[in-house]
Ligand code: KMT
């Protein structure tokens with residue numbers, strides 16, 4: 353299941369290492385929800401009932417399209433390194449990013465309202481929703497393998513808009529405005 357913590361920029365290891373402070377500084381799901389990062393857990397069931405829960409979420413939040421993506425050297429071949437590099441560039445989207453973990457694991461890093469990185473461990477059964485306009489990035493962890501179901505609204509705006517360069521984006525501004533009003 354999901355766990356989140358403050359990301360230690362000075363911790364050793366490359367992007368796939370956990371980068372926890374010593375001692376670790378855990379972050380709660382309630383804190384993430386305050387700035388729009390939502391989390392659902394649909395554990396894998398042999399009878400496939402986890403997929404029905406995803407269907408229900410899609411109806412509730414109006415997600416009409418989906419695909420699945422395997423992130424591994426074996427599946428991606430020549431584009432593996434460049435894709436991973438792209439996922440780890442800090443960026444926003446003009447729509448929600450919804451990712452259900454079908455298998456494997458990875459890390460989503462999200463910027464909190466103080467612009468600090470929070471690392472969210474994402475493993476099989478975890479569904480994370482990032483709001484439009486939040487700065488984030490993704491990396492595999494040391495297992496080097498993840499299979500993601502990507503859920504989209506019907507008109508997906510999936511181009512990553514990298515930082516810097518996204519600060520003036522209207523979806524970014526709208527998001528900043530929203531979090532500036534937090535209690
Ligand atoms: C994104 O936009 O950051 C991604 O789609 C990451 C790959 S899906 C686990």
Ligand code: NI
Nearest residue numbers: 443445449512
């Ligand atoms: Ni993204």
